[in-house]
Amino acid sequence: MAEHCAVIGVGQTQHDAKRIDVSQYGLVREAAERALEDAGMTYADIDAVVVGKAPDMFEGVMMPELMLADSLGAVGKPMLRVHTAGSVGGSTAIVAASLIQAGVHDRVLTVSYEKQSESNAMWALSVKVPFQQGMVAGAGGYFAPLIRAYMKRSGAPEDTGIRVALKDRQNALKNPYAHLKLEGIDFDQIANSPMLWDPIRYLETCPSSDGACAMVLGNAAVAKKAPKKPAWVHATAMRTEPTMFSGRDQVNPQAGQDCARVLYKKAGISDPRKEIDCCEIYVPFSWFEPMWMENLHFAPESEGWKMTYEGATALDGDLPVNMSGGVLSSNPIGASGMLRFAEIANQIRGEAGEHQVDGAKKGLGHAYGGGSQFFSMWIVGDQPL
Amino acid sequence: MRDVAVVSFAQTKNVRRENRRNEVEMLIPVVQEAVEKSGVPKQEIGFYCSGSSDYLAGQSFSFVMAVDCLGAWPPIAESHVEMDGAWALYEAWIKIQCGEADSALIFSFGRSSPGVIRETLVLQLDPYTLAPLGADPVSLAALQARALLESTDHSEREMAEVAARNRSNAKNNPYAQLTGDFDVDELLAEPYFVSPLRKHDCAPISDGATAIVIAADDVARKASKKPAWIRGIDHRIESHQLGLRDLSQSTSTSLAGEKAGAIDIDVAELHAPFSHQELILRDALSLGDDVKINPSGGALAANSVMVAGLTRIGEAANAIWDGTARRALGHATSGPCLQQNLVCVLEGE
Amino acid sequence: MSEAKQPIKSIVTPSRLEYDFTPGIATTRFLRHMEEGRIVGQRCAECTKVYVPARGSCPRCGVATKEEVEVGPNGTVTTFCVVRVPSENIDLTLPYTAAHILLDGADIPFFALIQECDAADVRMGMRVEAVWAAKEEWGPTFENIRYFRPIDEPDVPFDDFKEHL
Incomplete structure (x- = not known):
């Protein structure tokens, strides 16, 4: 019964540590107007706006979508604001798509952003609640023990993470919007970068960026009239599990496995490794690539690292992953998930420029949040399903 | 659908x-x-x-x-x-x-x-030009009330009547916070809190x-x-810049109501944290005197922020379930001076 | 262009909000036990797992928890990381070790520091004990436990704690 939905416009900002050349209004408009232009539209053509962002304290504005209503042309229209931790960019795209799939709207603009430089993000994350356990290890300290657990369980070679980081950083050199572009990056530079949260090295971590991403979504009638090739949404899925419970497998979380399974089923995919041409997945620390390859059923448990090792996830591999350079190269948190969804749509549209995978027909966009308890994913294809 | x-x-x-x-x-x-x-x-x-x-x-x-x-x-x-x-x-x-x-x-x-809460909600405003002024939500609501009183026939007495009726209705609501019988003349004899609002005009x-x-x-x-069947549901947002809006009206509520099919309503649960906002919302939705407003006591009797709008939809369903209404309306608002509004129309079999 | 015509790129608007947080029933009880030098968790009546610190519910079963169970003070390191980078508000000599510690009797690990042990010697499966602050300093706080340190017991095999990484 659901209507078809397609991505008909994609836009993103230049991502950087501090975009002090623009206000929050300017930042979201930079992405939104690029997406509208790509779709051959203006704000007036849009029926509804869906905004996504991670915690409000990152910018110091409570429910900032209220103040963005004017700049995003939403006055007189429905506007929603999604917040599902790190997965929010993906969930926001899914909510926007569902407005079209439900047949409620024909054209929806969706925007995700983060402008962390306007507040103090580290402060926002470390409000001290007297009766809660304090953070004892900083941001990476939460993830490093899980990576150690993965290394122990899988027996992956210690340089797997370095190889992932090298691939993503080289891919970023082909992406004009990427925040971190390290010309001449090589294996030794990453291997010799400081160990921050052992086993995580500096160059295996993501930056913190200001940036925004936007997409224009349309129903079948709108997509058929779009100036450029649309990317059709074949399936979307979201799954959540509790943050902490006894016996929780945080290395290969059930919520991620279930989310991928239901996603493939809806998209009619039985062999994801074979049928999916490329992926943009949320990898904030390099080691999450092999972990997610297993979680997403591209590799058997404990063998995800082999895909990295064998070059399968490289731009010229059989399942390229994070052609854009990924979260390791640009991380405007609230937008990071939507960037994955938008980059994969651009691959399908043949609009990915220098990091285009030739002939990509079916792709996966993936985002996750917090302590690997929130997942959102979509499959897009070059034809309606 | x-x-x-x-x-x-x-x-x-x-x-x-x-x-x-x-x-x-x-x-x-x-x-x-x-x-x-x-x-x-x-x-x-x-x-x-x-x-x-x-x-x-x-x-x-x-x-x-x-x-x-x-x-x-x-x-x-x-x-x-x-x-x-x-x-x-x-x-x-x-x-x-x-x-x-x-x-x-x-x-x-x-x-x-x-x-x-009066300090927290200041951070909802534009951070470059409005938030630094420290305009708190009660003061902004007072601006809106003044605009209403000056540009329409509505009066402070009507506002006091709204407050008294909601809190009297709330006596039958075991979940309400601020309930009781209040005399309108006595309320009007109270001093202003932020003129033209008196304490009774504000939600707890x-x-x-x-x-x-x-x-x-x-x-x-x-x-x-x-x-309680959802016959229509729609929401709309207005400008964040108060100077760009006619604060005495709620065009977003009117539009959402129109899209949601808000006609022939028996009971309306309106999310109005200030008494004058109920008057604005009733006008926006063209709710006549025959429509029963806020049998629960509304937001003037209990206003858990982020919750009170959803509660209005629940209370509208209650009106269907207890037979008070064949068609009931639940409304929610967000942002300064009713910036964003949602209307949900419910109906029994 | 004169200085007055330079674009304004940023303004600073300090804001200050104060919050008075409520720990809740279960955490209050946990903190009262901490004040007495005891680590007390709660058992879920449905899945029988012991949570520490308990927040009054079993997140997996979605039910309120009541039965109290004393756990620790010894435990097992299930996984860890070695911190070699300074963080805001953390005043410790680098490098130091932060670990997931499964307290004896508990079914969920606890994030804590390991001290009195070279970072290179910390292992998955290592046995540790809680080191408490001086008794006269105890209050209703996590900080009564300063850190954990190794004890002279054989390591626990990986298979025995692999569900609690």
Whole structure:
């Protein structure tokens, strides 16, 4: 019964540590107007706006979508604001798509952003609640023990993470919007970068960026009239599990496995490794690539690292992953998930420029949040399903 | 469109300060009550969506731990809006319209007591030009009330009547916070709080939580003896810049009401945290004197921020269930001076 | 262009909000036990797992928890990381070790520091004990436990704690 939905416009900002050349209004408009232009539209053509962002304290504005209503042309229209931790960019795209799939709207603009430089993000994350356990290890300290657990369980070679980081950083050199572009990056530079949260090295971590991403979504009638090739949404899925419970497998979380399974089923995919041409997945620390390859059923448990090792996830591999350079190269948190969804749509549209995978027909966009308890994913294809 | 109905509604008592329980301890009984009353087995609920605010809670990612109240195992399809729970209900309704779920649990929680709500809401304003002025929500509402009084026939007496009626109605609502019989002349003899608003024109400061289950078609018919069918639901936003709006009107409410089919209404539950806003909303929705407004006492009797809008939809369903209404309207608002509004029209069989 | 015509790129608007947080029933009880030098968790009546610190519910079953169970003070390191970078508000000599510690009797690990042990010697499966602050300093806080340190017991095999990483 659901209507078809397609991505008909994609836009993103230049991502950087501090975009002090623009206000929050300017930042979201930079992405939104690029997406509208790509779709051959203006704000007036849009029926509804869906905004996504991670915690409000990152910018110091409570429910900032209220103040963005004017700049995003939403006055007189429905506007929603999604917040599902790190997965929010993906969930926001899914909510926007569902407005079209439900047949409620024909054209929806969706925007995700983060402008962390306007507040103090580290402060926002470390409000001290007297009766809660304090953070004892900083941001990476939460993830490093899980990576150690993965290394122990899988027996992956210690340089797997370095190889992932090298691939993503080289891919970023082909992406004009990427925040971190390290010309001449090589294996030794990453291997010799400081160990921050052992086993995580500096160059295996993501930056913190200001940036925004936007997409224009349309129903079948709108997509058929779009100036450029649309990317059709074949399936979307979201799954959540509790943050902490006894016996929780945080290395290969059930919520991620279930989310991928239901996603493939809806998209009619039985062999994801074979049928999916490329992926943009949320990898904030390099080691999450092999972990997610297993979680997403591209590799058997404990063998995800082999895909990295064998070059399968490289731009010229059989399942390229994070052609854009990924979260390791640009991380405007609230937008990071939507960037994955938008980059994969651009691959399908043949609009990915220098990091285009030739002939990509079916792709996966993936985002996750917090302590690997929130997942959102979509499959897009070059034809309606 | 699929037929979707509200099949259950549960809420905590609204209190000035819930300082015994944490959010999860508040939510567990409410969520369990909503699930039990719904008649939909918990394992069959297809989607979950919540509404809450980090700034209200004073912590980033405050909604994350709230998931603990659900027993999200095996993993569930779940989402969250940084908005009043009424918009979470809208997202859930959309999911059901897509055919992605046949039922959904919506919940919201909000405690104003940890912080100072008049200061917290200042951060809702444009950070470059408005927030530095420190314009608090009561002062902005007073600007709006002044605009209403000066440009229409509405009077301070009508505002006092609104306050008195809501709190009198609330005497029958065990979950309300501020209830009782008030004499309009005595209210008008009180000093101004922020002119032209007196204390009685303002909502109380509340802590509370609400949960609602909605279900589609046969799932609703099987689960509930009297589903409150959602005949229309729509929401609209206006400019954030108060100077660009006619504050004496709510064009977004009118538009949402029109799209949601807000006609022939017997009972309207309006989310008006200030008495004059009820007058604006009634005008915007063209609700005549024959429409019963806020049998629950509305936001003037209990105003848990991020919750009170969802509660209005629940109370509108109550009006269907107890036979007060054949068609009832639930309304939610967000942002300074009614910037964003949602209208949900419910109907019995 | 004169200085007055330079674009304004940023303005600073300090804001200050104060919050008075409520720990809740279960955490209050946990903190009262901490004040007495005891680590007390709660058992879920449905899945029988012991949570520490308990927040009054079993997140997996979605039910309120009541039964109290004393756990620790010894435990097992299930996984860890070695911190070699300074963080805001953390005043420790680098490098130091932060670990997931499964307290004896508990079914969920606890995030804590390991001290009195070279970072290179910390192992998955290593046995540790809680080191408490001086008794006169105890209050209703996590900080009564300063850190954990190794004890002279054989390591626990990986298979015995692999569900609790």
